[in-house]
Amino acid sequence: MKTQRANQLIEEIQELTRQYHSEVSSVRKPWPKSIKSRIQELFALDVPVKATAQQIDIPYATIMSWRL
Template sequence: MVTEIKQIKEQYQAEVGSERKAWPNAIKDRVSKLYALGMNGKAISVAIDISYYSILEWRPEGLPDSRGRKAASHFHSLPVVKKTKIGTVTIPTLSPDHKVEMVTVTTPDGYLICLPEHKAVSFLSQLREM
């Protein structure tokens, strides 16, 4: 299995070059199989010469790392609450030396969405196009 991963890695790097791209699923799937066979992330990383942190990202959900921490889900929940029928944006009032971190957007359908400031701008422009 390690030899297969090394061959796929060589071929992938020859085709892609030095550009930073996501590793192919063929490698990720084989790494998951190595985990299933009992290898830990550090051993896999050393054997196939891929970053330990990449290997940890491909660890099957619920499988602990070398410190006993379990793999987290790759999905993040976004708080959405139905509230009113008014479309508004709420930005907290802060002094000039503070930065706005979260923006609350109430959509015309009444959904309340809390977003980081940098994502709220994109969300509002997409909402305006609807």
């Protein structure tokens, strides 16, 4: 069940990330709460961060900064 939910979250984040990149110019803007909340849920599911970062195209350091 955890794996299924983790996969669902990753797919949702991938879609949200694509939308974010297409809508936000090259000027640095904050990441949406919708992405951050899903990342927080992945933390709770103990999903490996490095592998997730590669799958969702968000830098590892950025994801780790949300861990707090």
